[in-house]
Structures are given as C-alpha cells and as structure tokens.
Amino acid sequence: MTDRSEELEAGLLTLVVEVISELHPGRPVPELDRDTDLEAEAGLDSLGRVELMLRVEKRFGVSVPDEEAVGAKTPADLIRALQERGAKPVAVSTEPEARESAPTAAAAEPKQAGTLPEVLDWHANRAGERRCLTLFDDSGQGPGLDHEALRRGAAEVAAGLRERGIGPDDTVALMLPTGLDFFFAFHGVMWAGAVPVPLYPPVRASQLEDHLRRIGGVLENAGTRCFIASRETVRAGQLLRGLAAALDHVVTVPALRRGVAPADRVPRKSDDLAFLQYTSGTTGQPKGVMLTHGNLLANIRSMGQVVEASSDDHFVSWLPLYHDMGLIGACLGTLYYSIPLTLMSPLQFMARPQRWLWAIHRHRATLSAAPNFAYDLCARRLADEDVEGLDLSSWRVAFNGAEPVSPGTLESFCERFGPHGFSRRTMSPVYGLAESSVGLSFPPLDRGPWVDRVKRDTFERRGKAVPANSDDPHPRLFVACGKALPGHELRVVDDKGKPVADRVQGRLEFRGPSCTRGYFQNPAASEKLFSDDGWLDSGDLAYLDRGELFLTGRVKDLIIRGGRNYYPYEIEQAVSQIPGIRSNNVAVFASPDPDTGTERLVVVAETRETAQERLKELEQAVRDASLELLETPPEVISLVPPQSVPKTSSGKIRRPACRALFEQGRLGQRHRLGAQLLRLLGRGLPQLMRRGARRVGRGLFNLWLWLLxxxxxxxxxxxxxxxxxxxxxxxxxxxxxxxxxxxxxxxxxxxxxxxxxxxxxxxxxxxxxxxxxxxxxxxxxxxxxxxxxxxxxxxxxxxxxxxxxxxxxxxxxxxxxxxxxxxxxxxxxxxxxxxxxxxxxxxxxxxxxxxxxxxxxxxxxxxxxxxxxxxxxxxxxxxxxxxxxxxxxxxxxxxxxxxxxxxxxxxxxxxxxxxxxxxxxxxxGEPDLGTHTSSLMDLRKNIGL
CATH class of the missing domain: 3.40.1130.10 (Glycerol-3-phosphate (1)-acyltransferase)
Incomplete structure (x- = not known):
C-alpha cells in the first residue's frame, strides 16, 4: 500500500468512526479496516451513509457519484473512488497522550474494562488465539479454549438464550460439571446481559432430596427462568420445575448453541449485577450474594496487585466452578490477567490427589489454591512412590483458604514437600468470603505462614490473645491470614459494635469496593449484614495484631460452657486425626438435653467401622481427644456411617443441619433413592398442576382470540x-x-x-x-x-x-x-x-x-x-x-x-x-441495550488511529 493510500484510508476511517460514534453514542466500534462491511459491521444505516458521504466530500474536496457511493460496501470501495477522482490525502492528527501501544500476548491487562464481558472482548480483540484454558487429562494434552473461541461460544449461548426470551437482568441457573460448556454458559449468560447463578450438582444419592429442596429454594429466591443443565443433570432440572414457579426452560449448552448466529454483547455497566453467588449455607438456607461487575473486578485487581499477577504466571486448579474461590479466584482472575489456566474437576482430584501436584509440576505452574483439607490430604495420604520425581519449585503462591487453616497442616505439607522443591515461603493462608466477592485479606508475598501461640485459658475465658510461653503444653494456635487487600478495611468490634484493641477477640467487620450490596430478595438478611456506619458483618470471630488478621471461629458455632468459649473446629480437627474416623467428616455442636434443659457437647463422627468392640475403642479415643483439648469430655458421642454428616457444596460441615438431624433422631438414616424422588415429585405436584392449569387457560384464551x-x-x-x-x-x-x-x-x-x-x-x-x-x-x-x-x-x-x-x-x-x-x-x-x-x-x-x-x-x-x-x-x-x-x-x-x-x-x-x-x-420498563460508555478517542484507538 502506498503512503497516499494509507493516508486516505486513515482519513476515511476517522470519518467513519465519527459518524458511528454520533449514530450510536458510546457503543464500542468494531475493529475497522479497509474490508469492514459498512452496513453489517459498522452499523451505518441509510442516513448514516448519506452523512458519511457529505463529510467525505467536504474533507477531500471531491464528489463521488451516487451510484458508487450507494454501491460501496467497504471503505476500500470508497478509497478507490476517491483515488480515481484525485482526492488529496489528509494527515490524521491525534494527541500523543491518547495513543496506546498494542499490548502483547504476554502483558495483557484490561485496566479500563468495567464489566466481565468487556474483559473477554478486550482479550479476544487483542490476543484471540492465546489459549486461556486447558482441561486436565493425565496425558497433559486436554482440550482447551482460546479467547476468541470462548467469546464465540459465549455469543452463541447468548443468542440461544435470547431466542428463549431471556434478557438483561433475568437470572439463569447453571448446573454443569467442570468442562468447556460451563464457560460457554457462564460467559454467555453475561454476554446476554442476564445474571448467572452457578449451582452445585447432587453428589450424595443419600441426600438427593435435601439437596434438591435447597436448590429449589435458591431457584425460587432468584426467580430463575432458565436452567442450563448437562445431560446428567437435565432430570434434576425437570424435577426442580415443580419447586420453582418461574422456571420456564431446562436446556443444555449444545441446544442453546445449535443453529444460531452469535449475538452481540449486551452493554452493561460496572454497577450492574454480574452474578449471584449463593452462600454455602453452613448456618441455614443459602442466601444469594449480589455481586456487581465492579465488585468482581475490584477484587480481582486487588488480589492481583498483592500477588503481582501477570500473564507470565500459570494457574492450576481443581476447585469447583460453583464456588467463589474456584470461579472468581481461579477462573475469572486468570481470564482478567490472561493467565493460562489448567483445570481439573474436583472428582479427578479426589480420586488421585497427586494429580494436582503433578499438574503443577508438568505445567511449571506458579499459582494454585485449595482448602486446608486438600493440603492435609496430600501431606498425610500420598505414598512416597506417588510423588517420586515431583518438582514443585515453580510454585510461588499456594493459597490456602475457604475453610479454617490448620497450623498442623501447614507444617506437615511444608515438611513433606520441601524436598520436592516446595518453599515454605510459598504457603499463603488467606481469608475471604462471598460477601467480599472472594478475597479479603492476603499475607505479604514470600513471608510464609505465621502461627500465633496464645494462652488457652485466658483466651477461652476473657477473649484476649495473650502470647503463650514456649513451654506452654496446650496453647491455642491461630494462623495469620494477612492484611486487608488494597482499598479494603478490617476491624474487630465488641457486642455493642465498638472497635476493640489489638489482640482482643470480637466480631470481624469489613468494607471496600469488593463488598456486596446485600442478599438478593432478602431484605431482612441484608439489614443484618450491614452495621449503622456501613461496615459488613462477616459472621466470624477474630482478633487483629498490627493489621494482621487471626480468625478464631464462627459466631454461630461458638459453644459456651462454664464461662469458657469452645470452638468446634479445633475439636473436629483433633477427632479427624483418630485412625478409623473419616477425616473432615466430624461435626461438633451444642444441643439442649431434653431431660435437664442444659447444653450438651455433642460430637458426631463418620466411620466405616461396624464391629461393636471397635466402635467402643473409637468412642474412647474421641473422649480422650476432647479431654486433652478442653479438659472436659463430650456428653454425647455419635458414630455414624459415611455420608451421614451434611455438608455444603464446598465441603464445609453444616453444623446446624447436623444438630437438627441429631435432635430429630435421623442421623445415619438411609433414604432410598426412589422414596426421595417420590417425595420430591409429591412436593412439586401442586406447582406442576398450577402450571398445567395455566397452560389450559392460555390455550382457551388463544382459542377465543382466534375466534375473535x-x-x-x-x-x-x-x-x-x-x-x-x-x-x-x-x-x-x-x-x-x-x-x-x-x-x-x-x-x-x-x-x-x-x-x-x-x-x-x-x-x-x-x-x-x-x-x-x-x-x-x-x-x-x-x-x-x-x-x-x-x-x-x-x-x-x-x-x-x-x-x-x-x-x-x-x-x-x-x-x-x-x-x-x-x-x-x-x-x-x-x-x-x-x-x-x-x-x-x-x-x-x-x-x-x-x-x-x-x-x-x-x-x-x-x-x-x-x-x-x-x-x-x-x-x-x-x-x-x-x-x-x-x-x-x-x-x-x-x-x-x-x-x-x-x-x-x-x-x-x-x-x-x-x-x-x-x-x-x-x-x-425495559433495560437499555443501546448505550455503552466510551469516548471518541477510545473509539479511534480501536482502529489504531
């Protein structure tokens, strides 16, 4: 191309941008070039074309005949017409400070993006062929996605949703396993301007009824109109139609993508709802945490700043996609920074935990995250031959969060895998919660764990974290979870809401740009979440030391006996270490004695043992462990079969639910699958009958209408x-x-x-x-x-x-x-x-x-x-x-x-x-699909002017 032709092209494209920006104020302009279709891609309608030609004639001083102006489909056609008539080239001037060098594939961060679809669009436009996701398999050659394929799949799902009448602010449930379809669905829902609601599929057949009733409550609360399912969960979706009045569609991702052209991205704003993260429900019915695009991006950027994230990193994750740590921390965080993500399913990890570590080894991963139990499992259960030749020296940040962090686990993991290149400085205990998107406090890079030893009696009686002497035989141990993320704040308050001094236990409160605005369709719970001065209640007990956070337990799980405070998690961890007790399947709670009315300390533990002699030995071991920690034995020890202790989707113990089953005498009861399904059908029958009646009524109405x-x-x-x-x-x-x-x-x-x-x-x-x-x-x-x-x-x-x-x-x-x-x-x-x-x-x-x-x-x-x-x-x-x-x-x-x-x-x-x-x-009364904030200079950047 000659210099003259290049200058003509630059001048013409500038005019096209000006007209588009006036016709569609703020709407992002496509990547314009010589071959852009002026109608289909640039969006110039008939009068827009007329206005363009008027400006062309004024700018270049020549007149293009109507036939050629009308017939021109692309800028190249107009350039040829201008050249034939001797148009003078026009230099294009832009302010130097407005220029933005094209980002390389290895240094990409969409700092100006206000929404997650904008993030995806930004990367697809600049590094569309860069792989962002690879599904794990044992050969290391699993299927994957690049940015452009993810955008295309999302746009096709969005088109399928729009055909079914799903639009901005509608909620769409996703019950999908770890796989490419989840990402097409999640981003496709947001591409359509709707709000995804990730749900966890049923795992335990023995708890199917309880699980689906809870999910039905979520769908009813969210007013969900569409349920995107896998082939395995379609039947569950059909059952849920009887439990959720608004649920109209149960559909798979292939069905949504079949025979549709990709849909345009629906513009959204930073303060629009991005998705609903339903809390895991350890203390009751799950609540829908409302997270905006601004909340999520603020959290991702703050976490990335602390860990110095960049696209040179590599993340390996097996965390479930319906949980905030796996979805936001791993998947959305890596998308934002264009960090390659190797993803395995939770089942792949649970079947062979060493796969997680070997994936880090194979991909030279720098980042990975897991709950405490995963580190404990790898440290205690893997045989030497499982990790022979393993090299973890590339791993620079090992996030440990989503449940209380055990000091013993930190030590055992660091000691076990130190010879395999794992540095103690890599271990990073963190704290977060859905109400703050995901992350809230991170420790400094390369510091390693800090375990605080405090006097047990003083802490349990007075709530003061007084440092223990080195020879103290039974200190309380608390792990530091770092300081608040940049732009966020933490404080600890007493029962009256007044901040307390350092190293004094109280309720942990927080605030910052990542914080939710409340729970969806739940004003009562939202009101309890916020204090009068705008701080949010975490529901956790903690103390601070020079800004460093030490968690001590959940407020609702605290057991008070004889003027002392007992914390279930410490007892549960001790009991879990007993041979024969299933690790991380122990629940400790207080329950009133029906005869005396006093509180009883109850320990429920799962075991596969059935012989009476062996069960008696385990009961005594549980009693001894409790005595050693608390100096008092539990009044009730209940040993139950596997899968009896109820858990949340993320594997946390649901102590209130366990207490309810214990008090009802239903702990350990087996429920036949057929009986559960019949009860679910019976529960949903009234709703299904109402649906049927509405259909009959609509049919009669249409008959009357056509007769008219x-x-x-x-x-x-x-x-x-x-x-x-x-x-x-x-x-x-x-x-x-x-x-x-x-x-x-x-x-x-x-x-x-x-x-x-x-x-x-x-x-x-x-x-x-x-x-x-x-x-x-x-x-x-x-x-x-x-x-x-x-x-x-x-x-x-x-x-x-x-x-x-x-x-x-x-x-x-x-x-x-x-x-x-x-x-x-x-x-x-x-x-x-x-x-x-x-x-x-x-x-x-x-x-x-x-x-x-x-x-x-x-x-x-x-x-x-x-x-x-x-x-x-x-x-x-x-x-x-x-x-x-x-x-x-x-x-x-x-x-x-x-x-x-x-x-x-x-x-x-x-x-x-x-x-x-x-x-x-x-x-x-309908949402805005036609505006999107962007300056004319930003539009010019899109075409490289």
Whole structure:
C-alpha cells in the first residue's frame, strides 16, 4: 500500500468512526479496516451513509457519484473512488497522550474494562488465539479454549438464550460439571446481559432430596427462568420445575448453541449485577450474594496487585466452578490477567490427589489454591512412590483458604514437600468470603505462614490473645491470614459494635469496593449484614495484631460452657486425626438435653467401622481427644456411617443441619433413592398442576382470540380496505383495534393522550411485539401513517391491508431508494398526517430497548415538526418474538409531551433522537441495550488511529 493510500484510508476511517460514534453514542466500534462491511459491521444505516458521504466530500474536496457511493460496501470501495477522482490525502492528527501501544500476548491487562464481558472482548480483540484454558487429562494434552473461541461460544449461548426470551437482568441457573460448556454458559449468560447463578450438582444419592429442596429454594429466591443443565443433570432440572414457579426452560449448552448466529454483547455497566453467588449455607438456607461487575473486578485487581499477577504466571486448579474461590479466584482472575489456566474437576482430584501436584509440576505452574483439607490430604495420604520425581519449585503462591487453616497442616505439607522443591515461603493462608466477592485479606508475598501461640485459658475465658510461653503444653494456635487487600478495611468490634484493641477477640467487620450490596430478595438478611456506619458483618470471630488478621471461629458455632468459649473446629480437627474416623467428616455442636434443659457437647463422627468392640475403642479415643483439648469430655458421642454428616457444596460441615438431624433422631438414616424422588415429585405436584392449569387457560384464551379474529377482525379488515378516504379507513381501523382489545381484555390502557398534537408530527415508539401496531392504533386518535419496512411489499395480501390502513414503506438496504421513500413519507405530513415510526427498526424476543435509527428524527427536523415519544408496555409479555401463542395480559400506552427540534441539521436530529429515547427508556420498563460508555478517542484507538 502506498503512503497516499494509507493516508486516505486513515482519513476515511476517522470519518467513519465519527459518524458511528454520533449514530450510536458510546457503543464500542468494531475493529475497522479497509474490508469492514459498512452496513453489517459498522452499523451505518441509510442516513448514516448519506452523512458519511457529505463529510467525505467536504474533507477531500471531491464528489463521488451516487451510484458508487450507494454501491460501496467497504471503505476500500470508497478509497478507490476517491483515488480515481484525485482526492488529496489528509494527515490524521491525534494527541500523543491518547495513543496506546498494542499490548502483547504476554502483558495483557484490561485496566479500563468495567464489566466481565468487556474483559473477554478486550482479550479476544487483542490476543484471540492465546489459549486461556486447558482441561486436565493425565496425558497433559486436554482440550482447551482460546479467547476468541470462548467469546464465540459465549455469543452463541447468548443468542440461544435470547431466542428463549431471556434478557438483561433475568437470572439463569447453571448446573454443569467442570468442562468447556460451563464457560460457554457462564460467559454467555453475561454476554446476554442476564445474571448467572452457578449451582452445585447432587453428589450424595443419600441426600438427593435435601439437596434438591435447597436448590429449589435458591431457584425460587432468584426467580430463575432458565436452567442450563448437562445431560446428567437435565432430570434434576425437570424435577426442580415443580419447586420453582418461574422456571420456564431446562436446556443444555449444545441446544442453546445449535443453529444460531452469535449475538452481540449486551452493554452493561460496572454497577450492574454480574452474578449471584449463593452462600454455602453452613448456618441455614443459602442466601444469594449480589455481586456487581465492579465488585468482581475490584477484587480481582486487588488480589492481583498483592500477588503481582501477570500473564507470565500459570494457574492450576481443581476447585469447583460453583464456588467463589474456584470461579472468581481461579477462573475469572486468570481470564482478567490472561493467565493460562489448567483445570481439573474436583472428582479427578479426589480420586488421585497427586494429580494436582503433578499438574503443577508438568505445567511449571506458579499459582494454585485449595482448602486446608486438600493440603492435609496430600501431606498425610500420598505414598512416597506417588510423588517420586515431583518438582514443585515453580510454585510461588499456594493459597490456602475457604475453610479454617490448620497450623498442623501447614507444617506437615511444608515438611513433606520441601524436598520436592516446595518453599515454605510459598504457603499463603488467606481469608475471604462471598460477601467480599472472594478475597479479603492476603499475607505479604514470600513471608510464609505465621502461627500465633496464645494462652488457652485466658483466651477461652476473657477473649484476649495473650502470647503463650514456649513451654506452654496446650496453647491455642491461630494462623495469620494477612492484611486487608488494597482499598479494603478490617476491624474487630465488641457486642455493642465498638472497635476493640489489638489482640482482643470480637466480631470481624469489613468494607471496600469488593463488598456486596446485600442478599438478593432478602431484605431482612441484608439489614443484618450491614452495621449503622456501613461496615459488613462477616459472621466470624477474630482478633487483629498490627493489621494482621487471626480468625478464631464462627459466631454461630461458638459453644459456651462454664464461662469458657469452645470452638468446634479445633475439636473436629483433633477427632479427624483418630485412625478409623473419616477425616473432615466430624461435626461438633451444642444441643439442649431434653431431660435437664442444659447444653450438651455433642460430637458426631463418620466411620466405616461396624464391629461393636471397635466402635467402643473409637468412642474412647474421641473422649480422650476432647479431654486433652478442653479438659472436659463430650456428653454425647455419635458414630455414624459415611455420608451421614451434611455438608455444603464446598465441603464445609453444616453444623446446624447436623444438630437438627441429631435432635430429630435421623442421623445415619438411609433414604432410598426412589422414596426421595417420590417425595420430591409429591412436593412439586401442586406447582406442576398450577402450571398445567395455566397452560389450559392460555390455550382457551388463544382459542377465543382466534375466534375473535375470524369472526370479527377479519371481516372488519376487509370492509376497511373497501372504504374510500384515508380518514374513514383510519377511524374504522381504530374502532376495530379498540374492540379487539376490549373483547380480549388486552386493553390498551392509555395515559397522556392529550399530549398528541392535532397537526402533523412524528410519533416514535419502542417495538416490543407484533401486537404493538394494534395497541397503538387503538390508543392514538386520528390518522396515523405507520412507516414499515419495504420487505412487507413482497407479501401482497398483507401489504394491501397495511397500505389501505395508511402504512407507507421505507427501504432499509438500498440507500437511494431509502431516501426516496423517506421523502415520500414526509410528504404525507403536508396534509396534516402523523408519521408513526418504530426507530429500533426491528424487535426481538428478549426484553430491552435497542439503539434508535436516525431516519424518524431527520424527517422531523427536515419538516420542522415535533417528535412525540410513546412507550408501550405489556405487549412483549403477551406475544414474544415470532410466536403465534398469545398470553393473557394487558397493554398500556403512555404518550409523552412533544419534543421540538432545535435546528434542521444532522446534529439537531441526533439531539432529538437522544431526548426521545431517554424518555421512552424511562417509561417502557425495559433495560437499555443501546448505550455503552466510551469516548471518541477510545473509539479511534480501536482502529489504531
């Protein structure tokens, strides 16, 4: 390419960017080049093309014939036309500070991104072929995804969701195993502007009923309309339809992606809800933590700053994708920093824990995370031959979190794997919770664990962490979890909410940009979460030492006996070490004695032992362990079979649920799968019957509606077409539409009708359904000329009916014909008629107000008439997309005050468009699909200018 051609291209693309930014304010501009399709990719409608050509002629001083201007599909076509006419090249100037060097694949961080879909888009545009995810297999050659494949799959899932009527702010449940489909679904839901709700699949058949009832409660609370399932969980999804009233669709990822074109990304804002993270529910029914895009990105950036994350790292994870540590910490964090992620399923880890360590070895991973039990399992259960030749020297940060960290585990893991290259400085105990996205406190890099030894009696009686002497035989040991992340704060308060001194135990509170705004549809729980001065209650007990956090237990799990505070986790860990007791399957709690009313200390432990002599030995071992720690034995020791102790999705003990089973005498009971399914079906039967009744009612309504069309509307339409005079036909069509609405009960309910001028004007309305025309015709008096797409002319019967009703066509693709049609439509206003436009240009099944085309507003400024904004509500709920099945409902129409043009040029039309759209957006009750904050300079960066 010659220098002259390059300068022409740069100048022309600058003009294209200017016009696009004015037509679609703030919407991100595609990566423009010589071969960009000006209609399909750049989004230039007919009037946008006209405006572009006017600016081209003014900038380059030459005139391009109409035939060539109209026929030009790409900038390359226009460049050739300009070169043939001797156009002078124009240098493009931009401020030096606005330039941004193209990031390399190894140094990518989208610092300006405000949402997670923007992060994905940013990486796909700049390093689309860079692999971001690899699924683990033992050969090390598992399938994976690059950024572009992930974006494409997400866009296809989004298209499938939109076909099913799922739009912005709808909640979509995901019950998927670790695999590529999860990532397509999770990002696809957000790509569609909806809110994903990750759920954990059933694991224990013996607890299937309890699990699905809890999940049903989650779906009901979230108002979930769509359930994305795997082949294995589709049946579970169908069962849940009886437990969640709003659940309409149970669908797989392949079904969503089948036969659809990728959907455009729905613009979202930083403070929009990104997804709902339901708490694991150790102390009750799970609560939906609301996390915005801003919360998540603030947390990811803060964690990345502390650990000095970069795309030179490599992350290995087996953590479940429905848990915040695995989803946010591992998957979203690595996506943000473009860190390659090797991912295995939790089942792969549990089957052979050494796989985790060998994956770190094979991929020379630098980052990995796990709960304490995983480190304990590897330290105590792996044989020497399992780790022979293992090299962990590449591992620079080993996050240990998601459950209390055991000092013994830290020591045993560091000691066991030190000879394999694992540095003690690598071990990093961290603290976080869903209410703070995931991370809240991290220790300094390369420090290693800090274990605090405090006097047991003083701490248990007075809550003061007094350092213990080195010869103290039974000190309390607490692990430091670091300081608050950058931009976040921690404090410890007493029962009255007053901050306490260092090394004094109290309730841990926090605040910062990662913090949730509350629990979804749960105002009572949200109110308890926040203190009067804006701090959030973690529900944990802790103390601070010079800003360093030491967790001591959960508030609700604290056991008080004889003036001393006992902490279940310490006893559970001690009992778990007893041979014959299943590790991490022990629950300790207090329960009232039904005879005396006093509190009993209860230890429930799982074991596979069945012989009575052996069980007695285990009971004595449990009693001895408790005596050694607490100087008092438990009143009740209950040894139960495996899978009896209830757990959360992340493997934490659900002590309140275990206590409830113990008090009901149901601990260790086996529940047959068939009986559980029958109970679930019985529980869901009333909801399924209500669904069936609604379907019958809708069927009868549609039968009545079509009878009305055949008996009343169709004959009246024929009569209307035969009548002379537009005003008479308009009156008859309005009478017919009104009667049809009255007889069907659909309305419309009209407000603001007095705002409609008597004279000519341009009426613009959002387009939600094919019922809109009927509703507007019934609601608005007088002659109303509907501007329709010219493709309707190809359907002679329909076009005859619409033309006789006063419609006029406008071409959308042939630019010369489009201008001629618009002129013809404007001529109708000379006789005092009103033009009726749907400026979105089309409709979709999913709710949302799309960007407005400028034609209606150019007609208004050219003729000097006002624009009347009108909003219509309810029609989409009655008739979605291209369906013929109408739901009972009622349409409402609101007429706004006329907006008069301020000038007669392009800028006046754009101003008029924005004012009308803002009013309609405020009144239509649907989310905004047409705006996205971005400066013109940012748009220029996208094309490298």
């Amino acid at each position: 069309v055949l008996i009343f509307a169709l004959p009246l339409a024929v009569i209307m077409t035969l009548l002379p005079g537009r005003r008479l036909r308009a009156a008859v069509s309005r009478f017919g539409a009104g009667m049809l609405g009255l007889l069907s009960g659909a309305g419309p309910v009209v407000s603001g009708r007095e705002n409609l001028p008597d004279g000519p004007c341009v009426v613009v309305c959002n387009h939600a359904s094919y019922l809109d025309g009927f509703g507007l015709r019934a609601a608005l008096p007088g002659s109303l000329v509907f501007v329709v797409k010219r493709e309707i002319v190809r359907n002679p019967p329909l076009w005859w009916l619409l033309r006789r009703a006063g419609a006029t066509p406008v071409e959308r693709f042939d630019y010369r014909r489009s201008l001629a049609d618009l002129e013809q439509a404007m001529a109708r206003m000379a006789s005092g008629e009103r033009l009726m436009f749907f400026p979105e240009g089309t409709l979709t099944r999913a709710p949302g107000l799309q960007a407005f085309r400028v034609g209606a507003f150019m007609a208004a400024v050219r003729k000097g008439v006002p624009v009347v904004p009108v909003s219509i509500r309810g029609s989409r709920d009655m008739l979605r997309g291209f369906s013929f099945f109408v739901r009972p409902g009622r349409v409402s129409v609101t007429v706004g005050k006329p907006i008069h043009p301020d000038g007669d040029d392009w800028d006046a039309a754009l101003k008029l468009r924005d004012q009308a759209r803002d009013w309609i957006l405020e009144h239509c």
